[in-house]
Amino acid sequence: MAESQRTVLVVDDDGDIRTLLKDLLTDEGYAVTVAPTGADALEQIAKDMPDLVMMDVKLPDQDGIGLLRQLKREHDELEVIVMTAFGGSSTAIKAMEHGAYDYVTKPFEIDDLLATLRRVFEHADMASEVSALRLELGKREAERERIVGSSKPMLEVFKLIGKVAPSDATVLITGESGTGKELIAEALHRASKRNPHPLVKVSCAALPESLLETELFGHEKGSFTGAMTMRKGRFESANKGTIFLDEIGEMTLGTQTKLLRILQEREFERIGSNTPIKIDIRVITATNRNLADEVKKNKFREDLYYRLNVIHIHMPPLRERKDDIPLLVEHFLVKFRHAPGAIPTSISEEALQRLVEYDWPGNVRELENAIERAVVLSRGNPITVEHLPFGDSREARDRFKLAERRTKLESDEEILADRRDQLDADEADADAADADAPLVNGTGNGDLSFKDRVATLEKQLIKEALDRAGGNRTKAADDLGIYRRLLYAKIKEYGLGE
Ligand SMILES: Nc1ncnc2c1ncn2[C@@H]1O[C@H](COP(=O)(O)OP(=O)(O)OP(=O)(O)O)[C@@H](O)[C@H]1O
Ligand SMILES: [Mg+2]
Structure with missing residues (x-):
């Protein structure tokens, strides 16, 4: 494979040096351009990006270190070798601190100079190979290992994953239940450069509003009854990684407002605290609802919708x-x-x-x-x-459907149980710290006991099932995977009957 010629820009106010380096490096097979001043160098770089800049730190029109900093700020990947006068080691160190790849001292040792140049390019080759490899691996993981599909719509999805995974862009994944939205979120995270950091998943449907907010933002010790210790929220745990907010369509307007602020300012406060916490996260959301419709019905904030819908991946139904x-x-x-x-x-x-x-x-x-x-x-x-x-038989099918629903219900219950274990552990910690502390029995203002929280969740699930079934109780019981008689009792208990 023919390798394209490497380009080097030499920046020096000394005409002899420019000529010397141009001849030498051209003989070595590099394509060389020269610039006598910093301004000239910037102009050339803007027009045609070289692979390497060799620059004198003493330039007539500006401070060489300043130029170096500007170059590295604007073109992170551009390699720079700095030329200093013999004995100028403090300048050399400063240059290295500001991102120069290496330095050479004048007068030049030709062999050293050429060896340094070769090292830069080997390094650059490796860096670009690594990032290309990573991307390829990520794509392969998404496409072949876990997410099966060879249909046209799925190939489109894969292409999109390959394209957007490496970026930090916010992604909204839509599609009917069971189409693989969560799988896509995982693939996006794995194929991104955030993959050494956590992927934190939160289902916005499993918890009532107040619990969801403590879950997301965490709380300070004593911020409400039962908050015996400080607890970090999921946003904090996701720092440097990705947060996956599943079933975002179920989030209440109040929580949506808080989420919008995080997306805008990349900071938030724990509940009961005024100290903002900065976070660096990528946000991926998913829903099986049509969010545009929810916006029209005033159930979803329009501004949040646009923030979340930067990249849209739609999972086609099977x-x-x-x-x-x-x-x-x-x-x-x-x-x-x-x-x-x-x-x-x-x-x-x-x-x-x-x-x-x-x-x-x-x-x-x-x-x-x-x-x-x-x-x-x-x-x-x-x-x-x-x-x-x-x-x-139809009967067997129904039985199977019931079992399926029950699994989903159980998983919701598991989430609640986890949360309860966490609260229990917090309380145990606090009890150990302060044996005289009054026992928390959940009757305090503003906070609910575990039993009440389960009841809230139960009520919510039943309400939703009834809504979905258009008020048909037999259907709702089926949907929930519970006996009709139990559903009737619960409807009465929670006053859900009309
Ligand atoms: N293309 C696929 N290849 C292999 N497995 C898949 C694929 N799509 C989905 N699955 C599997 O199907 C199940 C459901 O997928 P997933 O949980 O990602 O769906 P979802 O869209 O998030 O559903 P819901 O909206 O109900 O949460 C998972 O076990 C997942 O591994
Ligand atoms: Mg899901």
């Missing part, structure tokens, strides 16, 4: 990319083949056909669950139509 189904089936077969108790499995032509025909309202998640279930039911025999959730 029924619009049926080409992906066979690949996904294969992927999940491999995945569940290694599940405890499961044995290698194949699938019949007919069963695969049925999987491709089905419309998958629950998208990839529903397909994944169907394969997991089929692997278990087939007990090592090839999977056939009867192992599929829609292959047998």
